[in-house]
Amino acid sequence: MTIVRFHGGCHQIGMSCVEIDTKKSKILVDCGMNPSDNSLPKINPNDIDAVVVSHSHLDHCGAVPYFNFKNPIYSTIPSVDLMYILWKDISKLSKTYPEENIQKAMNNIKAVNYREPKKITSDITMRLYDAGHILGSSSVYLDIGGKKLLYTGDINEIETRTLKSADTDIDEIDTLIIESTYGAPTDIKPSRKALEKQLIDEISATIEKGGKVIIPVFAVGRSQEIIAVLHNYMRSKLLKRVPIYVEGSLVHTTGIYMSHSEWLNPKIRNNLENRINPFGDVTIVNKENSSEIYNKEPCIIISTSGMVQGGPILQYLKLLKSPKNKIILTGFQAEETLGRQLEDGAEEITPFRNKIPVRGEVVKVEFSAHSDYNSLIRYMKKIPKPKKVFVMHGERYQSLSFAMTIWKNFKIPAIAPTAGSILPLF
Ligand SMILES: [Zn+2]
Ligand SMILES: [Zn+2]
Known part of the structure; x- marks a missing residue:
């Protein structure tokens, strides 16, 4: 047996x-x-x-x-x-x-x-x-x-x-x-189209106010999907073109997505062959440009980790002190993670030593x-x-x-x- x-x-x-x-x-x-x-x-x-x-x-x-x-x-x-x-x-x-x-x-x-x-x-x-x-x-x-x-x-x-x-x-x-x-x-989820629209509406509302949008993501899958969606809406002018900053291991994993294009949706493969890179609209955060994120407005920051438990995303949580800014959780948030605390409406969070008051908006668009x-x-x-x-x-x-x-x-x-x-x- x-x-x-x-x-x-x-x-x-x-x-x-x-x-x-x-x-x-x-x-x-x-x-x-x-x-x-x-x-x-x-x-x-x-x-x-x-x-x-x-x-x-x-x-x-x-x-x-x-x-x-x-x-x-x-x-x-x-x-x-x-x-x-x-x-x-x-x-x-x-x-x-x-x-x-x-x-x-x-x-x-x-x-x-x-x-x-x-x-x-x-x-x-x-x-x-x-x-x-x-x-x-x-x-x-x-x-x-x-x-x-x-x-x-x-x-x-x-x-x-x-x-x-x-x-x-x-x-x-x-x-x-x-x-x-x-x-x-x-567990019935909205259609993919409806979800994409919800994500774009949430981002647009914050951009219009001159705020910044923080999107914590998993390095593999969610990040590439979201970058590809943003690319598509920006290209068709349904989303205002603002800088998209990316940081963390998703930079490397996105590189791997690009190098294995034959394993992706054929539509993406065609795009890449026609020199349209759905993952190419992003700015990788480095020492020289990291201050732009705080000084320039508005912008979108996409970073790991997806449940806000470690990774470069933690340093951007201080942006939530301002009611103009927004964090969009895009996936399941396990118990006892900072992501879950935010989802549950925490009034303050402690990613490092100091408490940060959460005045910015917290929304969830589950991009599963x-x-x-x-x-x-x-x-x-x-x-x-x-x-x-x-x-x-x-x-x-x-x-x-x-x-x-x-x-x-x-x-x-x-x-x-x-x-x-x-x-x-x-
Ligand atoms: Zn999985
Ligand atoms: Zn799994």
Whole structure:
């Protein structure tokens, strides 16, 4: 019997890590860390014959260098480049692992293309499918002695500015492990167009008042999507052209987006080929120009980290002393982050030693790279019907709700396992 051990990413978003034990081999699918407290899964790395990383977000790849795996680590070509930057960041900021571990992990990586079959152990063949979530993101499809598992990873079922929608053209599935970030029936998000308009309206209102807009973002995915949206609206003159300052690791990750254009939405690829660079309207903050941000008005500042927990964004929070300025939160804000405090209406925040009164406006335009509830259901309808489903990568309510939805709407047994669960996979 093949069994699955859920090490993390159960009833939570963070630390996704699933171990699959067959008669002949043991592999990990994802090996993430919990970005809000840097906690890591508890595994024995010496047992592991292969690691497959679905994409380069820290909740899926962050713990890999910590374990010094001696066997190969598989991921897509762009994911490898992106992971290198993120791992370096983590090792610098949190000292979770030393730099030499990153080098060792890089030496063990085998980069693959989408849909390329790869025998990763004596009884497991792997294929990665485009998950539509961030550059190089994949759903992991495993043939385990003839039985088929699809681990969706983080998926986006709709097309975005930067990426195609998730690839659902998949053969057959015995067991499905699906994410549930927006798995509750109340998790219905506005259309992409409406969201873009909301973002542009919020920015325009502040620019008109002569204020500055601060946008905290995740280095991979959200930042490139927002830069591409701003480019599009400025180009079509629906948004006034003001300086866009960028800072942090997103500068490097955006470079990687540009250098892997064949993995992006073909529209972006065409633009790049016609020398229209959707990521090119930005000014990188350096020593010489950093004072402009405070002296010149208005402007837009895009910087990491997305949950306002560290990164260069912290130094711009003092701009919130002025009611003219605005911060736009663009994604999920975990508990106990500064982003969550702002979202919850904190009157003052303490990013460093001194308290900062929050007089500027705080708004949230959730620019998610995940499928919402309806979109998850559409995804389920597009893929072949599995015999069994495990639901993970969602807060408790979301995971449990989506498991119920699958039972009710699709008549497939579905559970949302807790961390530590050991269950039969087939
Ligand atoms: Zn992700
Ligand atoms: Zn994730």
